[in-house]
Amino acid sequence: MKTWLKEYILRYYSKFIIPEEREEFKKFKKYQNIKEYLNMCENLTLEDFYANKEDLLKIYELEDIDESEIINFDPDYAEPLRNKIAERIWKVHRDAIFINKCPICGTLARTPLAKQAPCGHRWG
Numbered sequence: 197m198k199t200w201l202k203e204y205i206l207r208y209y210s211k212f213i214i215p216e217e218r219e220e221f222k223k224f225k226k227y228q229n230i231k232e233y234l235n236m237c238e239n240l241t242l243e244d245f246y247a248n249k250e251d252l253l254k255i256y257e258l259e260d261i262d263e264s265e266i267i268n269f270d271p272d273y274a275e276p277l278r279n280k281i282a283e284r285i286w287k288v289h290r291d292a293i294f295i296n297k298c299p300i301c302g303t304l305a306r307t308p309l310a311k312q313a314p315c316g317h318r319w320g
């Protein structure tokens with residue numbers, strides 16, 4: 197999927213993101229925060245981390261964390277995850293997605309409702 201289409205879908209058709217996908221993203225964010233925290237504290241081992249788990253769970257507003265998920269956490273997963281979501285939306289909701297292009301030159305307008313393209317042409 198082209199980057200412009202992915203960004204367009206996620207920005208203007210986020211209403212099609214399903215709860216499972218939101219959850220997955222939330223979870224990714226949580227582990228990203230923890231991973232950043234661990235990276236910040238050079239001498240803090242995962243063991244220490246777990247010794248202070250109760251406090252940390254409060255700080256990060258977490259209910260619980262899975263150690264294996266922290267260890268296996270892939271910080272580069274954000275983009276594949278966004279791709280996956282955008283591709284599913286495109287597949288399932290194609291009819292509801294309006295790709296707003298300039299009728300003259302075909303460049304993408306900034307929003308689905310825009311009546312002007314980056315080229316300067318106006319319509320509607």
Ligand SMILES: [Zn+2]
Binds near residue numbers: 300302
């Ligand atoms: Zn144009």
